[in-house]
Amino acid sequence: MIRGFASRTGQMLLVIFGISVLVFAIFFATPGADPTARIAGRGASPQVVARIRAEYGFDRPLPVQYLKMMEKLFISRDLTSFVNHGQPVVPEVLQAAPVTLSLVLWAAFFWVSGSLVFGIASAVLRDSWVDRLLMVLGLVGLSIPVFWLGEVVNLVTQSRWHDTLLFRWVPPLGYVPFSQSPFGWAKALFLPSLTLAVAFIGLYARVLRSELLTAMGEDSIRTARAKGAGPVRVWLWHGLRLSWLSYVSLFGLDFAQLLGGGALLTEVVFALPGVGRLTYQALATLDLPLIMATVMYAAVFVVVANALVDGLYALLDPRIREGRHGG
Amino acid sequence: MEAEVLLKLHHLHLELSNGTALLEDVSLNVRRGDALGVVGESGSGKSLTAMSVMGLLPGLRASGSIRFEGRELLGLKDREWRRLRGAGMAMIFQDPMTAFLPVRSIGAQIDEQIRLHERVSRREARARTVALLGRMGVPDPEAAAKRYPHQLSGGLRQRAMIAMALSCGPALLIADEPTTALDVTVQAQILTLLCEIRDSGAGVMLITHDMGVVAQTCTHVAVVYSGLVVEQGPVAAVMARPLHPYTQALLEAIPPLDGPRPDALPTIPGRPSAPDARPEGCVFAPRCRFVRPDCAVRPALREVEEGRRVACVLYDA
Incomplete structure (x- = not known):
């Protein structure tokens, strides 16, 4: 160990x-x-x-x-940006990190719950119109570019229908720290994180659906039914348990790359001062020290997340714990 | 006095939703304390028969009758069937490696079955699990319950599987090729275990393609060919004097223990017909060496001697 x-x-x-x-x-x-x-x-x-x-x-x-x-x-940690008149780079990244973390946590919450609901629903109702509809929606979500969706969301909620009852609550673009106002923090992040999550919901629902259907064909699922387990138990307890390995590994990687600046487009569109937006600015002004810092920051996150996923794997599957796969 | 009939399949017919018949006419009985061997080659429908008794074949249309302890199962709501599954009747599967959920300890999986059918605490369930494992001859059952399927040997896994099947005291135990994935010594142990279960008063239905296993374990045998029962009777009688040409051919294909070793074992020419291309008449006719014109009409399974039934024109009076 x-x-x-x-x-x-x-x-x-x-x-x-x-x-x-x-x-x-x-x-x-x-x-x-x-x-x-x-x-x-x-x-x-x-x-x-x-x-x-x-x-x-x-x-x-x-x-x-x-x-x-x-x-x-x-x-x-005194690397300074000369483009930006001697601004130290490292504190800048550390300041941006909580913004990105908040955004990605919210998005992860939406995409995990959304894809669980859609994935399970379409697997249970496979080949029905519900399944087809959900999978087409998933594909649409997967194919919409996030910056375009973000702009449309902004257009609708910030200007066109901002005064309607539905969108009156939407705060102006930007970020509100949690320490300042937890409610304001949630409001400011709701639409950006949902926008970011759309593509992931589509992808994860598809992955979960196919994994679940594969798992349901396993002998152990037949055993579960022969034991007298009901459909809810068979699907959610036995089926999910067998099928979420690849889901988890995918999640770990996506979560890490988003934290490392992968949410760049969302952050730019919604004017959230996160790591992605910092990278964007650094690239726009060719601020080499800042680029260096953000890229290194991203790399550290991806590598750490990978290790965490491996650890989680071992928790989920006792066969991996002993370093052997399959039978 | 005859023992009570536990399970009675009567003209069970099973077809795909497109109308292809998988089982055409399966009739058999299992009494308490009996072990019925269901023998047939791959694809003959022996596993399908077992699965339809358990009600594990959604999407297939079944007709005829399956009576279990006097109760008609066909047409039962899934909720009621579920209450029987695992409690009234239980099933053990061919490959205990894949039949257990690989990611949970076997103890947890046996506990689950107990708690699905009876309101007992976790601790009580575990105590019963450990006792069961011990009774199945698993050494150090307490530690074994905490292990994962891949950490046990094939024989122990199958013992654990049987322990799970017996956890709620089922009246009927269906074993679908329980020893195919095991080596010969372990196979003998598992078969002895099945005999003990039978002697304790449960009915056993043993699905296998191995006549040797049947001879060793069963009291009765039903030979299935292409979705039909072609011969049925007490094991000793069928082994000594098989009536149906298919049973005869099957028994001839077993290598003799004494005497000179034959150069080649007799085989049955041809192959079983696919479910969508079964002959109108006797299903075995295309491969039968006694085939004659009246085989074009399918013979019914009829009692020809006390306790022995066969579906063949050779025995028409």
Whole structure:
């Protein structure tokens, strides 16, 4: 157990190291591009350029540059954005993180409950018109680009029908911290997270439906029926128990990549100052230190989430706990 | 006095929703303390027969009659059937590896069945589970109950399966090829266990393709071919003097224990007809060595001797 945990942590660190090297290489060691000029931003004075070159060690070999960069990111945490007039990058990311976390938590709540309801309903009523309707709706949800949906939601709830009874409660775009007003926090995040969740509801409902139907053909389900278990028990207790492994792994990955900035479009459209929007701004102004910081932040989240999913797997399936699959 | 008839299938007919008949005419009896072996090759409908007794075949149309303890089961509401399943009659399956839910301990799965049918506390259910496992010869039953199916050997798994089937004291135990997935020594142990269950007064219906298993365990045998019962009788009599040509051919295909080893075992030429292409007359006629013109009319299953019934024109008076 402890050994497994240690080796898992070691693997995680190794992956994060690899990603950091890769990201560093892409942004700072690309031949023919001078990172100094890029960090300084457009139209920086020669003095600033010289200072940056010395500070980041761009006049020294690549490994030293890499170490310097990592030191600034993780240890001294004084990496600053020059485009943005010396704003420290790391606090900026840490400030944006709770916004993204709130948004994604809400979205996850919607997409898990939505896909459970739709997935189970269409599996139980398979091949009926309800099933077909739900699956078509799921496909539609899956295919709607989230930025377009977000714009339409904004159009409807912020301007067109904002004064109607239905949408009068919708707050202006932006974020309200939980500490300031929990109710305002929920109101501000309701529509953005629902918008973000639509595509996931479609995808997860489809996955759950097919997994459930596969599981229902298993011998153990026949045993459950032979024991005298009723349909509700067979579907929800035995069927779901068998089918949520791939659901969980999918969830872990999606959740992590959204936390790491994958909700970029939603955050931009709804003006939520999260990590995605930060990345978007950094890309728009080519703010290299900020890009570096957000990408590393995202990588850490994805890797940690992966490890958590593996742990959850072991909890859900005793066969994996012992490191063997199948029979 | 004859023992009470526990299960009586009378002209059971089962068809797909498109009208293809899977079982054409299955009639058989299981009495308390009897073990009926249902023998037939793959696809003959022996498992279907078992599943239809359990009411586990939604989507198939059944007609005829299934009487269990004097009660007609066909047409029963699912809720009522469910109360019987697991309590009045229980089933054990071919492969105990896949028949158990792989992600829960076997103890939890046996507890579940007990608690589905009886209002007992978790602790009582577990105590009964452990006692049952012990009675089935599982060593250290308390620890075994906490284990997952993949952590037990095939034989132990099947014992646990039988313990689960017996957990609510069923009057009828249906075993669908219970030993096919096991090796021979374990098979013998499981069959002994089935004999003990039979001796304790329950009725056993053993589905198998293995005549040896039938000879070892059963009191009666029903030979199924292509969705029909073609011969039925006490095991000893059928083994000693099979009447139906199909039964004769089946028994000839078993290698002899003594004497010189034959170069090749006799086989039955041809293959069983598919459910949608069954002959009008006797279903075995296309492969039968005694085939004659009047086989074109399907013979009924008739009693030809005391306790023995056969469906063949050879025995028409």
